[in-house]
Amino acid sequence: MVIDDLDNENLYEIELNHPKHRLMAPGPTMVPERVKMAMLRSIRHHRSQYFAGLLEQVRDGLREIFRTDGDILIFTSSGTGMLEAAVQNFFSEGDRVLVVNTGHFGDRWVRICQAYGLTVRVLEVEWGRAVNPKLIEQRLSEEVGREIKGVFVTHTETSTGIENDIEEIGKIVRETDALFLVDTVSGLATSRYQMDEWGVDVSLSASQKGLMCPPGLGFAAVSEKAWMANRRATLPRFYFDLASAKDGMADFKTPWTPAISIIYGVHEAIKMILSEGLENVWERHNKLAMAMRAGITAMNLTLFSINHAPNVTVVNCPDGVTSKELRGKILERFGIYLADGQGRLKDRVFRIGHMGYVDKLDVIATLGALEVVLKDFGHIFDEGAGLREALDVIRG
Amino acid sequence: MVIDDLDNENLYEIELNHPKHRLMAPGPTMVPERVKMAMLRSIRHHRSQYFAGLLEQVRDGLREIFRTDGDILIFTSSGTGMLEAAVQNFFSEGDRVLVVNTGHFGDRWVRICQAYGLTVRVLEVEWGRAVNPKLIEQRLSEEVGREIKGVFVTHTETSTGIENDIEEIGKIVRETDALFLVDTVSGLATSRYQMDEWGVDVSLSASQKGLMCPPGLGFAAVSEKAWMANRRATLPRFYFDLASAKDGMADFKTPWTPAISIIYGVHEAIKMILSEGLENVWERHNKLAMAMRAGITAMNLTLFSINHAPNVTVVNCPDGVTSKELRGKILERFGIYLADGQGRLKDRVFRIGHMGYVDKLDVIATLGALEVVLKDFGHIFDEGAGLREALDVIRG
Numbered sequence: 001m002v003i004d005d006l007d008n009e010n011l012y013e014i015e016l017n018h019p020k021h022r023l024m025a026p027g028p029t030m031v032p033e034r035v036k037m038a039m040l041r042s043i044r045h046h047r048s049q050y051f052a053g054l055l056e057q058v059r060d061g062l063r064e065i066f067r068t069d070g071d072i073l074i075f076t077s078s079g080t081g082m083l084e085a086a087v088q089n090f091f092s093e094g095d096r097v098l099v100v101n102t103g104h105f106g107d108r109w110v111r112i113c114q115a116y117g118l119t120v121r122v123l124e125v126e127w128g129r130a131v132n133p134k135l136i137e138q139r140l141s142e143e144v145g146r147e148i149k150g151v152f153v154t155h156t157e158t159s160t161g162i163e164n165d166i167e168e169i170g171k172i173v174r175e176t177d178a179l180f181l182v183d184t185v186s187g188l189a190t191s192r193y194q195m196d197e198w199g200v201d202v203s204l205s206a207s208q209k210g211l212m213c214p215p216g217l218g219f220a221a222v223s224e225k226a227w228m229a230n231r232r233a234t235l236p237r238f239y240f241d242l243a244s245a246k247d248g249m250a251d252f253k254t255p256w257t258p259a260i261s262i263i264y265g266v267h268e269a270i271k272m273i274l275s276e277g278l279e280n281v282w283e284r285h286n287k288l289a290m291a292m293r294a295g296i297t298a299m300n301l302t303l304f305s306i307n308h309a310p311n312v313t314v315v316n317c318p319d320g321v322t323s324k325e326l327r328g329k330i331l332e333r334f335g336i337y338l339a340d341g342q343g344r345l346k347d348r349v350f351r352i353g354h355m356g357y358v359d360k361l362d363v364i365a366t367l368g369a370l371e372v373v374l375k376d377f378g379h380i381f382d383e384g385a386g387l388r389e390a391l392d393v394i395r396g
Numbered sequence: 397m398v399i400d401d402l403d404n405e406n407l408y409e410i411e412l413n414h415p416k417h418r419l420m421a422p423g424p425t426m427v428p429e430r431v432k433m434a435m436l437r438s439i440r441h442h443r444s445q446y447f448a449g450l451l452e453q454v455r456d457g458l459r460e461i462f463r464t465d466g467d468i469l470i471f472t473s474s475g476t477g478m479l480e481a482a483v484q485n486f487f488s489e490g491d492r493v494l495v496v497n498t499g500h501f502g503d504r505w506v507r508i509c510q511a512y513g514l515t516v517r518v519l520e521v522e523w524g525r526a527v528n529p530k531l532i533e534q535r536l537s538e539e540v541g542r543e544i545k546g547v548f549v550t551h552t553e554t555s556t557g558i559e560n561d562i563e564e565i566g567k568i569v570r571e572t573d574a575l576f577l578v579d580t581v582s583g584l585a586t587s588r589y590q591m592d593e594w595g596v597d598v599s600l601s602a603s604q605k606g607l608m609c610p611p612g613l614g615f616a617a618v619s620e621k622a623w624m625a626n627r628r629a630t631l632p633r634f635y636f637d638l639a640s641a642k643d644g645m646a647d648f649k650t651p652w653t654p655a656i657s658i659i660y661g662v663h664e665a666i667k668m669i670l671s672e673g674l675e676n677v678w679e680r681h682n683k684l685a686m687a688m689r690a691g692i693t694a695m696n697l698t699l700f701s702i703n704h705a706p707n708v709t710v711v712n713c714p715d716g717v718t719s720k721e722l723r724g725k726i727l728e729r730f731g732i733y734l735a736d737g738q739g740r741l742k743d744r745v746f747r748i749g750h751m752g753y754v755d756k757l758d759v760i761a762t763l764g765a766l767e768v769v770l771k772d773f774g775h776i777f778d779e780g781a782g783l784r785e786a787l788d789v790i791r792g
Contacts, residue, residue, distance in 0.1 A: 021438040028439050028656060039657070040432050042417040043424050043610055045733050076474050076612055078652040081635040115634045208653060214439055216472055216612045216655035236632065238511045239477040256474040257604060259612035259655060260424060261435070337441050 018335025024366050025339040026158035026312040026353035027186055028208040028215050031265070035213055038268035039261045046260060052252035054267055059249065061270030065188060065211075065278060066203055066221040068195040073245040076259045077218035079185035079206035084112050085220055085240035086181045086202050090150060092234040093117040097150040098139060098178070100131045100169075104159030104342040105183055109152045116235050121148070127160045127345070128314075130307035133168040140176055149229070150179040155187030158351065159342040161305035161314030163191060170199035179229055185209060188219075189273055190285045190311035190355045201226040207262055210281070210311070212269045212356040216259040222246070285310040287393065288354040288363055295367040295390035296352075299374060300381035304349050311355035314341075316348070318379045323350045326373060334369040360394045414731025420762050421735040422554035422708040422749035423582055424604040424611050427661070431609055434664035435657045442656060448648035450663055455645065457666030461584060461607075461674060462599055462617040464591040469641040472655045473614035475581035475602035480508050481616055481636035482577050482598050486546060488630040489513040493546040494535060494574070496527045496565075500555030500738040501579055505548045512631050517544070523556045523741070524710075526703035529564040536572055545625070546575040551583030554747065555738040557701035557710030559587060566595035575622055581605060584615075585669055586681045586707035586751045597622040603658055606677070606707070608665045608752040612655040618642070681706040683789065684750040684759055691763040691786035692748075695770060696777035700745045707751035710737075712744070714775045719746045722769060730765040756790045 023030050044051045055074070062072045075081060087109075091097065096119045099109045106125075113120045123139055125131045131153070140148055151173050156163045166182055173180040181202040184193055188203075189210030195203050201223040208215035220242060222230075230243055239256065248255050273281055289310040293303060296315055304314040317323050327338045327350055339351040354363060367386045374381060419426050440447045451470070458468045471477060483505075487493065492515045495505045502521075509516045519535055521527045527549070536544060547569050552559045562578055569576040577598040580589055584599075585606030591599050597619040604611035616638060618626075626639055635652065644651050669677055685706040689699060692711055700710040713719050723734045723746055735747040750759060763782045770777060 021440065023439055023441060025441050028441065028653060031439055031657075036436050039435065043419055043427055043604075044417065045419060045421050045424065045735065046611075047736070048733060076472060076477070076655075077635070078472050078654070080652040081472070084635045112634045116632045206653075208439075208656075214655060214657035215442075215653045216658060236512050238508045239473070239480045240635075256476040257424060257602075257611045258474070259472075259610065259658070260604075261427075261610035261657070262612060262655070337444060339441065340443070 020335055022336040022362065022365065024336055024352050024354065024362070026351055026355060029212060029353060029356035030358065031214055032212055032269070032272065032357045034272060035265045035268045039265045041264055043260050046254060046257055051260070054263065055252040055254070058263060058267050058270065059252070061274060062219060062221070064274060065270065066195045067193065067197065068203070068221045070195065070224070071222045071246050071249065073220045073222065073242055073249065074254055074258060075218045075240060075245070076216060076256065078215060079183070079204065079218055080108065081240060082185070082204035082206065082218035082220050083109055083183060085242060086204055087112045087116050087118070088235045088237035088240055089242040090179055090202065090226055090229045090233050091116070091118055092232070094119055095149045096121065096143070096146055097152065098123060098136070098148050099152045100136060100154070100164070101125060102129070102131055102154055102160065102162060102164060103127055103157040105154045105157055107343065109183065113152070128162065128305045130162045130164045131169070133165055133172055136169055137172045140172065140178070148176065148178045150181055152181045153183070155182050155184040155193060156191055156309035156311055158186045158309070158312045159345065161303070161309055161312050161351070162307045163187070163309035166193065166200065167198045174199040179226055186311055186355065189278070189281055191309060192282050195221055207266055210356055211266055212272070213262055213265040216262040217266060282310070285355065288358060288360065289313065291360060291363045291390040291393040292352060292354055292367070294393045295363070295386040298382065298389040299371065299386040300379065304345070311353065313352045313354070314349050315352065317350060318374065318377065321377045321379070323347045326350055326377065329373045329376065330369050333373065336366060336369050363390060364394070416731055418732040418758065418761065420732055420748050420750065420758070422747055422751060425608060425749060425752035426754065427610055428608055428665070428668065428753045430668060431661045431664045435661045437660055439656050442650060442653055447656070450659060451648040451650070454659060454663050454666065455648070457670060458615060458617070460670060461666065462591045463589065463593065464599070464617045466591070466620070467618045467642050467645065469616045469618065469638055469645065470650055470654060471614045471636060471641070472612060472652065474611055475579070475600065475614055476504065477636060478600035478602065478614035478616050479505055479579060481638060482600055483508050483512050483514070484631045484633035484636055485638040486575055486598065486622055486625045486629050487512070487514055488628070490515055491545045492517065492539070492542055493548065494519060494532070494544050495548045496532060496550070496560070497521060498525070498527055498550055498556065498558060498560060499523055499553040501550045501553055503739065505579065524558065524701045526558045526560045527565070529561055529568055532565055533568045536568065536574070544572065544574045546577055548577045549579070551578050551580040551589060552587055552705035552707055554582045554705070554708045555741065557699070557705055557708050557747070558703045559583070559705040562589065562596065563594045570595040575625055582707055582751065585674070585677055587705060588678050591617055603662055606752055607662055608668070609658055609661040612658040613662060678706070681751065684754060684756065685709065687756065687759045687786040687789040688748060688750055688763070690789045691759070691782040694778065694785040695767065695782040696775065700741070707749065709748045709750065710745050711748065713746060714770065714773065717773045717775070719743045722746055722773065725769045725772065726765050729769065732762060732765050759786055
């Protein structure tokens, strides 16, 4: 069984079989034609007034999407680079921090904090569940006298398919002096997020998820409380120095040469998101997720997660079929790319992303392909039920 | 006088006046149509076998272009991020290093080394001149007993328009235990560069210069000697961790989500470069530079630099005209973007980039525009002489 097996000398062969590729992964995601067209425009110099004007509009749009009046800083980076920036810029060696670990991306934050010599307290949450905010309250109260300087939480954790309750956690963290830092790399523009109202101090995101662009840009949104911590923070940093990025943004400049074509793309994607309406974008993702879950469970498959994020559905593999086999077959027969499990879930689950440039019929198409492939593998289920249930959600 | 003044509500107005934008800056540079077309292709997941096949070809191509058998590591980053990676991955706090500072990008390396607590020795070179390799030999011999662990040099320094003699410097550094680290961000695929033959241990570059792509990707090429130093290096690092990037490249994976569309672009650009022939690419840049310098000096303008790089021409502003005025006028009238001076040269020089997707007639067009604008400013020169001299070089 091959997974998207491809002879290196024949890189384009699979495209001849399936000229239409459906990237149903939880990032990177599909890119709208409008965004592609925008990215074709001539490269303008990043120190030109023209580019500054563009960057101002991107800044303004991202403020609306993060729901913040704070500073927006833009880097050529993946989301992980922005997580590192959140550690480097607000803390000093030995600082005590609390990482809420609800999956692969919580793990990543633990590793970054350790790489920079922080004293890391980890609230381990069973994979597939969101954190109970009361446990954070309890951990913070246990640490009295040993000041926790930052609480790190993942908004939507695509490795397990859960969403943490950032609003409730914010109410708890704001009662302390700790900074509240949120990885909303996959959450932004896919699930409700209100940085300022929820008391988030530092939000991190990237271009290739809800923002419907190719990967290449990372974003940090920073509150006043965070800037105060920044002035005391002594960890070494250069490329991801947020304070110099802030200085540059006063003239709508990035500190280093940015991924200009992707800035063009984000500029266009923001227009698409705001014209659809951010609330409608969130509602669309909710609807996609409900339809997908209804279809999946009607096919006699089970969901891995208990608390569901609206941008990804994590499905336990049916008995006797590995994720690699199932994903390989669906790619081979239909040109649909689903994601494998990450870390300890590798080959045990498959992950269907429905974020960004995805509509209701993409869900139906994916379920249709899955139905064909599941039957091939001898999975027992009520044929047609998955599509019927999903259509009921879509219709309703 | 405005420089590319642009009403923010009318972002596209300047394009109506000048639908053809000529970006004659020393990076970012113009992007070929073939590369743009490649970047339009559907986003493929970075953990797919398809993408691994692509990455293998990019790795192989970059090895040819760096002229190395060493490891090639790919990051979503600007060139500066790769300079930081070169510091983080091979040194420990307090290590003594020598930075050869021939301009703005030499300065940048000094600042990064200082940010990470290295003991930085700086060989200051007058701006506009290449370093005399004998001075490096002298400095290294003065430091006997106080081991210099790394020598940092900029290959082509676009702020001043010079090129350092990497081959000669390599002969000196290889007599010591120090690593030889070279910023060839602008030099790669514009000027002769032979990493292995010249004894370079770490080479850094990026996508938006000689590689003719939009900015977004950084590249590091690493020798065996450098990996030995890496194992002892204790500076904190995560996103730019080269050893984990090396592990990933064993399966043709990047550690984090890469700028996929720009990988497509680099894949295509490599094909263009290798089909032109790397030696021919270098020779083309030489010819462009000779034609540009012949034209500029025939227009009664003077060059800022003494030792010339083939990818940029740095020109002293004529009496009574600032760089801002001259660049603003040439943009306004002809849609050509020239770069300002950097750092201490701001407004005193203007910089004409001729790297990447630039041909002989782009040089002629730029000189033509310059002739018109210089006359408007009342500059005294032999009209027509610049174009005539440049054409003579091109013809010859």
